[in-house]
Amino acid sequence: MAQPEDPEDFIAPAAHRVRAGTLLLANTDLLEPTFRRTVIYIVEHNEGGTLGVILNRPSETAVYNVLPHWAKLAAKPKTMFIGGPVKRDAALCLGLVRVGVDPSALPGIRHVQGRVVMVDLDADPDALAPALEGVRIFAGYSGWTIGQLEGEIERDDWIVLSALPSDVLVEPRVDLWGRALRRQPWPLSLLATHPIDISRN
Secondary structure (H helix, E strand, O other), X not given: OOXXXXXXXXXXXXXXXXXXXXXXXEOXXXXXXXXXXXXXXXXXXXXXXXXXXXXXXXXXXXXXXXXXXXXOOEOOOOEEEEOOOEEEEEEEEEEEEOOOOOHHHOOOEEEEEOOEEEEOOOOOHHHHHHHEEEEEEEEEEEEEOXXXXXHHHHOOOEEEEEOOHHHHOOOOOOOHHHHHHHOOOOOHHHHHHOOOOHHHX
16 A cells, blocks of 8 residues: 655745755855755754755765665665765764654654654664665765854855755655756746756856
8 A cells, every 4th residue: 555645745845044854955156066066955953053964976885885784774776875075984874754653752763854864873774664764874964063054055155945855865866956946936946957067058
């Protein structure tokens, strides 16, 4: 039987302020190679600063080679993703709980927003498997000190949007940057047609 769908899986209201569960899309002028055309999912945003992971930077490293016991639960492509330039030697895991599952009742899980959770990689994946649709494991993260991100947003480096749960486990070869823009109201959706390489224009 098909899982009942959660309306939140299809409608991402426009976001105007950063909070856990929002996306930061690199604006078309942000050409710095680390963040060019990136989509960052915000995991934490508080008085201590902001922490997020890049959703659209898969690496060549298989999850199986780094954390073999998590490979079965990892969403395709079953590779590590580059979460950002900070602490590349540390892994951070996001997961999607199944519709109807209460994330607060699960050990080793911290609720982020909607169906998105942070998963403790020391937890037992077999115990969590029935509650999770899948996980994605990131090497490193993107971080900002207090006030730093606000300054970058004022400078128009980032577009702040709401995330859909499916963004976190986006399928391989999907242009998540373009897809997140295309679902926005006009004129923001027009940015999705922006060429990847300006010289091609």
